[in-house]
Amino acid sequence: MTDVALEPGDRLDDLIINDLKIIQRDDQFRFSLDAILLAHFATVRPNAVAVDLGTGTGVIALLLSTRGAAQVIGVEISPVMAGLAARSVKVNQLAGRISIQNADLRNLRGQLPAGVFDLVVSNPPYRPVGGGFLNPNDKVAMARHEITATLAEVVAAARYLVKYRGRFAMVHLPERIPEILEVLRQAGIEPKRLRMVHSAIHKKPNMVLVEGVRGARAGLEVLPPLIVYDDKGNYCSEILAWYQGEQPL
Amino acid sequence: MTDVALEPGDRLDDLIINDLKIIQRDDQFRFSLDAILLAHFATVRPNAVAVDLGTGTGVIALLLSTRGAAQVIGVEISPVMAGLAARSVKVNQLAGRISIQNADLRNLRGQLPAGVFDLVVSNPPYRPVGGGFLNPNDKVAMARHEITATLAEVVAAARYLVKYRGRFAMVHLPERIPEILEVLRQAGIEPKRLRMVHSAIHKKPNMVLVEGVRGARAGLEVLPPLIVYDDKGNYCSEILAWYQGEQPL
Numbered sequence: 205m206t207d208v209a210l211e212p213g214d215r216l217d218d219l220i221i222n223d224l225k226i227i228q229r230d231d232q233f234r235f236s237l238d239a240i241l242l243a244h245f246a247t248v249r250p251n252a253v254a255v256d257l258g259t260g261t262g263v264i265a266l267l268l269s270t271r272g273a274a275q276v277i278g279v280e281i282s283p284v285m286a287g288l289a290a291r292s293v294k295v296n297q298l299a300g301r302i303s304i305q306n307a308d309l310r311n312l313r314g315q316l317p318a319g320v321f322d323l324v325v326s327n328p329p330y331r332p333v334g335g336g337f338l339n340p341n342d343k344v345a346m347a348r349h350e351i352t353a354t355l356a357e358v359v360a361a362a363r364y365l366v367k368y369r370g371r372f373a374m375v376h377l378p379e380r381i382p383e384i385l386e387v388l389r390q391a392g393i394e395p396k397r398l399r400m401v402h403s404a405i406h407k408k409p410n411m412v413l414v415e416g417v418r419g420a421r422a423g424l425e426v427l428p429p430l431i432v433y434d435d436k437g438n439y440c441s442e443i444l445a446w447y448q449g450e451q452p453l
Numbered sequence: 454m455t456d457v458a459l460e461p462g463d464r465l466d467d468l469i470i471n472d473l474k475i476i477q478r479d480d481q482f483r484f485s486l487d488a489i490l491l492a493h494f495a496t497v498r499p500n501a502v503a504v505d506l507g508t509g510t511g512v513i514a515l516l517l518s519t520r521g522a523a524q525v526i527g528v529e530i531s532p533v534m535a536g537l538a539a540r541s542v543k544v545n546q547l548a549g550r551i552s553i554q555n556a557d558l559r560n561l562r563g564q565l566p567a568g569v570f571d572l573v574v575s576n577p578p579y580r581p582v583g584g585g586f587l588n589p590n591d592k593v594a595m596a597r598h599e600i601t602a603t604l605a606e607v608v609a610a611a612r613y614l615v616k617y618r619g620r621f622a623m624v625h626l627p628e629r630i631p632e633i634l635e636v637l638r639q640a641g642i643e644p645k646r647l648r649m650v651h652s653a654i655h656k657k658p659n660m661v662l663v664e665g666v667r668g669a670r671a672g673l674e675v676l677p678p679l680i681v682y683d684d685k686g687n688y689c690s691e692i693l694a695w696y697q698g699e700q701p702l
Binding site for chain 2: 378379380381382383385386388389394395398400402405406407408409412422423424425426427428429431
């Protein structure tokens, strides 16, 4: 690990996957299992060039890199989070393979090239901005609600970036599946893989993983469900394998 | 049971559910688990008036009736199957609650009223007519391939029949989920419930059950998966409960 000056409030966490460290802050959005699941679900071809839209802490960018992506660009609208993610990249000595761009995914034209990326991923805000009160200065709300980007805007950004036959993978809420699939198809990104994520086998899924291929023909592969916890409340063997058998935090 | 003259080739099977009998023929399409699952998945409100599109043997119409539907109309394009289904209705003394119409679901205008039905269901042909050779006189192929009705035509028929806030439930292949959800939404039938059907927990689903509500707003409930067989290869308890604990044929 190189010397990286942590800033006041920074906390250096151990990801327990591939010896990765991650800097987080208690007053900012911290990554959750959703990001870990997406990073392991996406199809990462050897030497892929990838973009993570709304990278936050940068955790997905880090994991895609250790999964074999040659280059990963993490796009993040918050300058505070972008700085945090950039410091995490340095901590892990991955500055040669990951770059963090403080940019608005709604406005990538001129900032990133069109149609050249093998893979685009996103763990976007899940919930539409409804009638309820939301403080636009609330950093956690920005990551959870569609304040800075709607589903359609995330997919439009992915469509702009991904090459023909390239892939776009996303984690989202099952209740929005019809809208997700429709928006993907309208953007010419055909849904090809889908996996439901359940906390237990007899429960409804609380997340869905979806991957589409730009320009592919129709035909969706629905994978076996991912059941996060076993009967004893421990992570299932599939997830534990990522953590080399250790129970993560 | 009333006296019903079975025709040569008719075979009287026991459904083992609610003492229902069903007439089948070895030279025609016979119902499978798909139909049983759909009949139990659909939301049947007390005294519902329902239509089963492509009723075949009539098994779904019979089950909807015993689940509480006041009136069920089974639409069937094949005169041979329509006759068979009508005899099954008589065998079960349900002629007052179920009627079978020998009609083409692509041409229901003038045959059935528009927008009055509480529930429409369909176990349609699953597979598009591809490049392969298909004999249009093959009765089993007609039930499996979209020779007599495509997905879009089935949904259009459902849209014609179902009342505002009424429901349409279908069983289909998981690989066609994106197309199914899109066609439903385009018809104004919003997907509201979805359930994957797996033969075993670690396998991909081989069927999907979907229910939409005409005029509803977006928001899909994805139910826990239905795992058809337990570890010993027996039907799961949920399915066995329909059969009062007996292993069906």
